[in-house]
Amino acid sequence: MLSRAQALISASALNHNLSVLAARAGARLLLPVKANAYGHGVDLVSGVAAAHPDVWGLAVATPQEAERLARWHPRTPTVLLTPPTPEEAGPLADLGVRLPVSTLAEAEALPPHARAHLKVDTGMNRLGARPEEAVRVGQRLAQRGLLEGAYTHFATADEQDLSFAQEQLRRFQSVLAGLPPVLAHCANGGAVLSFGALPGMGLARPGLAAYGFAPPHLRGVLPLRPVMTVRARINAVHTVYAGETVSYGGLYTAPHDLQVATIGMGYADGYPRNATGQAQVKVGGQRRPVLGRICMDQCMVDVTGLDVKVGDWADLWNAHDLTVSQVAEWGGTIEYEVLTGLGERVERVLVD
Ligand SMILES: *Cc1c(COP(=O)(O)O)cnc(C)c1O
DSSP states (O other): OOOSEEEEEEHHHHHHHHHHHHHHHTSEEEEEOHHHHHTTOHHHHHHHHHTOTTEEEEEESSHHHHHHHHHHOTTSOEEEOSOOOHHHHHHHHHTTOBEEEOSHHHHHHSOTTOOEEEEBOSSOOSSSBOHHHHHHHHHHHHHTTOEEEEEOOOSSTTSSOOHHHHHHHHHHHHHHHTSSSOEEEOOOHHHHHHHOSOTTOOEEOOOTTTTTOOOGGGTTSSOOOOOEEEEEEEEEEEEEOTTOEESGGGOEEOSSOEEEEEESOOGGGTOOGGGTTTOEEEETTEEEEEESOOOSSOEEEEOTTOOOOTTOEEEEEOSSSSOHHHHHHHTTSOHHHHHHTOOTTSEEEEEO
16 A cells, blocks of 8 residues: 655664764763654664664663564663563563663562663652662672663753753762773763763763754754654645635635645644644645644645645655754654654655
């Protein structure tokens, strides 16, 4: 069947981003592929990443994500970043998944073949042991021969003011000083771009940057390339006469006769409904406005004067002149939310 909407995933852009990020971090990468690889398709992204020499492992947020990845890529470490239930820990360890550990009780309960990454809470206040406690937990893990890594997560590394991130880094380094040598990791994309190489860190965890995006004030630091293009087909082309309205609520009134294309992408596919009134798409080589409310499965676009027909593609976002950053801004949100919200009905296709 012809697909109605596609996300084209560029293997060369992803490989490029991984190389430049690893070089800047001075470390191998523990690539976050949680939430379906930020919407890009975890099967496609993990396949490319597992073959990249700068990638040490893949990081995920849920036990289900970890289980699937560990089965697909038994030779590439999978790291689970959030705590499993006690019932899940054993089967995940059996699959080789590296498990996060924050408490002495968790450290004691792990099976003897488990590999643990000590989670340190240095100020995010989301997960992990506070620094004082973390040293004791890490030492116990080391005693049991289970301690492979240690990590923390920055709350503000993508902001201009790095003072709190620097404080978090100091807290993390003081914990590391109380442990035997481990694979330490803390840098998200913002930190890799802002700080570059961090002493003592064997790994870095840039997520959004690996998919091609940097916070606005860090955009020039590395030549990142957006990995995803989303396109959908024109389902219908019709005339709307002057004075008629388009879509739900009749928000848009045609000022003169228009040619309107209906495109197979709506908010159920992740195209933000809040972008109504601002969104544009790329069609027939031009940027054209979306008219009226974005619907669940479709949206309508002014194609007056363009040579387009049913079956042609329109880009909802691309790697060049209509980025997901722009779409997120129209939708009043961030790239992360638009990318991870891309619906299941959009076919992911790996391209060069
Ligand atoms: C999602 C996540 C990352 C990646 O963050 P980016 O902002 O996408 O670079 C890194 N570490 C942890 C613990 C995460 O949850």
